Amino acid sequence: MHPAADWIYSQLKDDFPNLSMGTVYRNLNILIEQGLVKKIDFGSTFDRFEANITPHYHFICESCGAIIDLDLPIDESLNEHVQKETSYLVSRHKIEYFGVCDRCRLSG
Amino acid sequence: MHPAADWIYSQLKDDFPNLSMGTVYRNLNILIEQGLVKKIDFGSTFDRFEANITPHYHFICESCGAIIDLDLPIDESLNEHVQKETSYLVSRHKIEYFGVCDRCRLSG
């Protein structure tokens, strides 16, 4: 689940007819401050969010835009490798894979 | 060099006093279409651009915001590995390393 603020709003709107986007964003930012939610930057005009805060890589389908969590171990050795090569202090890294997901591949 | 549109504008403004941001963005997008420039998404409120279109990884300094091209080989085997694990078609990947650059480390 990697919803946009938009989607969260429309999901909640049925149960809370007075809900406003301001409230959605305000609470998302509170959750982000608390470390319960992360903002995903994947090169779009809008943000998407996720509640899975354990480190993981992402696969992004270039056909349908789906963002999928990858169940692969984080390769910490990459940080050390770059740190050795560059002398920068490397604390973390992010990997995004791009391609076509199963659903899009099978449908066409 | 990973300038924001803003920076490009102010650099050119001296030589072209009538330059407008619209023109900067318009031409950046033309260069992107032509594959001569790439837009960098690094999780900010604004975009940055680069003319180095050969595949490479980025290091981003969390202290000063600098984006630095890494002179490391692209590990194509990562794509194959993910493709085998997931069955998604993986065509490319992006890695960003985060930490503290030399300048900030030495001055900090």
Next chain:
DNA sequence: TTAACTGCAAATGGTTTGCTCTGTC
């Protein structure tokens, strides 16, 4: 005279913020 490109200003759209109001302790 077209076609390409520009400046300018207005529009766009996701996100943030100010202010007021409501409910709870």
Next chain:
DNA sequence: GACAGAGCAAACCATTTGCAGTTAA
């Protein structure tokens, strides 16, 4: 009454776009 949270609408700000003017072939 104080305070936290909410709704609403306006503000924000990077980016895009429409339009009219300019230049060059």
